Amino acid sequence: MPIPDTSLTSRVLLRDRAFSALRDAIVDGTLRPDEQLRESELERWIGVSRTPIREALMRLERGGLVVSRPGRSTRVSALDAGAVRDAQPVVASLHELAVRLAVPVLAPADIEAMRAGNEAFAAALERGDVTGALAADDALHRICVTAAANTVVTDVLDQYTPLLRRIERVRFSSAAGLGSVALHDRMIDACAAGDAATAASVAHTTWMTLTETDPAPAVSGGHGLVLAR
Secondary structure, three states, X not given: OOOOOHHHHHHHHHHHHHHHHHHHHHHOOOOXXXXXXXXXXXXXXXXXXXXXXXXXXXXHHHOOOEEXXXXXXXXXXXXXXXXXXXXXXXXXXXXXHHHHHHHHHOOHHHHHHHHHHHHHHHHHHHOOOHHHHHHHHHHHHHHXXXXXXXXXXXXXXXXXXXXXXXXXXXXXXXHHHHHHHHHHHHHXXXXXXXXXXXXXXXXXXXXXXXXXXXXXXXXXXXXXXXXXX
C-alpha cells in the first residue's frame, strides 16, 4: 500500500501555523504597517524553521498583507484603500454565495450558534473589545461558509478577508460597528425562515458597506475608510 508522506503533512501544518500567527499579528496591529519582517526573528517567535516562514510570507503577500522587495526586505503592507476596494466585492460576493448554498442545509443548532455569535459580537462592541468583536464576527460568518462546504470559497475568503479585517478594527473601535448587529439579525432571521435569497442579499450588504469619508493618515492613498457593516 502507498506510504503516506508524513513529512509533507508536517510541513503543511508548520506553514499553516506560521501563516496564522503572522496573519493574526498583522490584523490585530501587533505587527504594524511598514514593519520589517526578519526571518530569523520570526523563526524564534513562531518556533518553526525558515522554509514554512517563507511559504507563509509568500501566501501573505498574495493576500496583500506583506510586501517583498527582492534582495532588500519584507515588510507589513500599508493600509491600502485601493487593495481594500479590490478585495471587498470579491469577499462580499463569496459570502453571498456561501449563505445561498448554506441556507438549505443549516441545522437548528447552526441558527442558534449564529444568534449566540451575534450576541457575543454585540457584547464585545459594548465593552469596547475590538479583538473579541472581530472574533465573534468571524465565528458567526464562518458558520455559513462551513455549511456551504465549497473549498474554493473557503480558500479565497481565507486569503482576502484578513485584508478587510485590518480596516474593520477601526470601525469596531467606534459606535459605527453597532449597525452590524441589526444586519446580522436580519440575515439570521432569513436563514431561520429558509429564505436563501434574502439571507444572501443581506450577507452581501454587510460586506459591501465600506464607504470613503474624510482623509485619514492611517490609510495609504489619502482615503479614510468607515465600515458600516
